[in-house]
Amino acid sequence: VVHYHLPANEDGYIHRNGRTARWEAEGNSYVILHAEETLPGYIADEPEEFILPQVPPKPSLPEYVTLYIGKGKKDKINKIDIVGFLFKKGNLNKDEIGRIDVKDHYSFAAVSRKKIKQTLNLIRNEKIKGIKTLIEEVK
Known part of the structure; x- marks a missing residue:
């Protein structure tokens, strides 16, 4: 949980922080303070800075990319068609091609940055399929 605005009361603070440890899990809580802000009285422990x-x-x-x-x-x-094109003409392997989205008039293909x-x-x-593009x- 990241508190960038602290709750007005201790109950709200406890409720928010409870979300970090649901179902016997562990979690962290962070408080973001401006240099002019101070911790409210209901936070007794001095947090790590x-x-x-x-x-x-x-x-x-x-x-x-x-x-x-x-x-x-x-x-x-x-x-x-796009995968085949990238394999054959682009000389790429399976692990060098990511997600491909084909829209009505254009497409996107993820290719390894390397x-x-x-x-x-x-x-x-x-x-591609005999079509210049x-x-x-x-x-």
Whole structure:
């Protein structure tokens, strides 16, 4: 439980914190305070203090990158067509392809970040089911 606004009374505080340990599980409770705020009297124990860095680190990049494919269901393209295309023309393995979503007029395919440049070079000017289409990395 993360308290960014503390409840007005102790009962509310106890009720919220009870959510951290349902069904004999363990959990943690955190209180976020501004420098000018103080803990209310119903919190007797002095909590452990964590100081956040002034400039937090950037999150790591995701494992997959999304490709935009300019054809979809209305163009008679399906997931199997896209997987086959990426295997054959993109030289990818099963574990280098993630989720594929096929919409009416376009599709999205997740490709391993490690292989994206190679894949884009290999599939440039290639056709899916004999159809020339735009394929690019989603920014």
